[in-house]
Amino acid sequence: MEFQSCFDIIGPIMVGPSSSHTAGVVSIGKFIYELLDGCPEEADIIFYDSFAETYQGHGTDKALLGGLLGMGTDDPGIRHALQLAHKSGLDYTIEPQGSCLFFDHPNTTMVTAKRGDHLVKVGGASLGGGLSKIFMINGRMVDIRLSTSDDFSALAKNYQVYRLREEIARNA
């Protein structure tokens, strides 16, 4: 039972072109932004499976970076997220891979992001229709459902205890 509301079906209001490859990914990025209390300075992004094959065409990279910059799914700035990331001093890498070991879904990403002292490694999947799920934070399996009408800031607060200091995370 992943779909809980009529607005999971009619919605989100979003910048195109794909609810699973664009909008749902903005939400994953935005969750990480909230988890870190702001935009990261570094992000290493892995795209798996369908994301890996089609991320350029769907603007999945722009969507994730837009989210990491704090944008919502209907922000027209997503179109220019690559340039905006550069301007905001967000250094990123993107690596396409096959399938994800930890979560069986074709639209999966793993993002290692650093802001100040904090480093998080977050696994997210975009389930379709703009709905997403965070399934892993710093090596712990979690089950956080993200609908665009949710308050991400409040949701992320509950998981900030999972953040690690950078040196600990690097050695973990």
Next chain:
Amino acid sequence: MEILSMRELLEFCEKEQKTIGETMLMLEEKKSGRDQQTILRMMEERLIKMKEAVDIGTKDSSPAPSGISGGDAVKMGEYVKSGKPLTGSYISQAMTFSLATSESNARMGVIVATPTAGAAGILPGVLFSLHQNDGTPFKDLVMGLFTASMLGYVIANRSFISGAAGGCQAEVGSAAAMAAGTITELKGGSPQQAVHATAIAMKSLLGLVCDPVAGLVEVPCVKRNAIGTSIAFSAADLALAGVESRIPCDEVIEAMYKVGKDMPRTLRETALGGLAVTETGLKVKERLFCSKK
């Protein structure tokens, strides 16, 4: 209160003497804790955004950044104005509005996912065509979105709605099925008739693969949205005539799920099969991505 199948939905509608749309509104109130006014306002906001996307798309003939879509909504709009469309006024206008929305989507414009962005043209297409052709009022169209979301809610929770998970049958198939049931309810059909329309539309798209050229939501997606509106209207007409789906809707959804599970990865939005790997499809991909590397 929870509704997990079309059978349960119809039993509820029968017992409470509610339409499918009213049932969704009740369910949303119970589940979200929001009051009815707030929920209605949120749905109105979505309908308004859908209209804005149609208005922009019917005037904008510019190509998408890829150069492989754009301009067809304007072409179709002019053809419809000429007064000669073979499919009649309802379907031809629905196709125009659908193209407009899907082309806006490809330009990274703002649209409403219904249920996904890839299938976002179908519901606005049929709803605004109903308004244009028989003056269906705004508040009825809002209720139509509750009908559509109730049907989509059952489909999404029993099967899937994204091309990556279940192929285009799950995406355009689900949207056309939702639209068929919505038209039926808006035109005075019973909940049973609306669910038959949903089943008939879904059966007609069963097995459709997701094979976007270069991985872009453009070819064949934009035109499949246009054609999706015509399947929705045809299925609604059949249901309103009293034609029933011999296979119950819940079983059709189950079949869609199984077909999607059996579908190879190459045909589920990876751009590794179908139209994506035709000679022309591959040339487009090479032009767009390989030259940049």
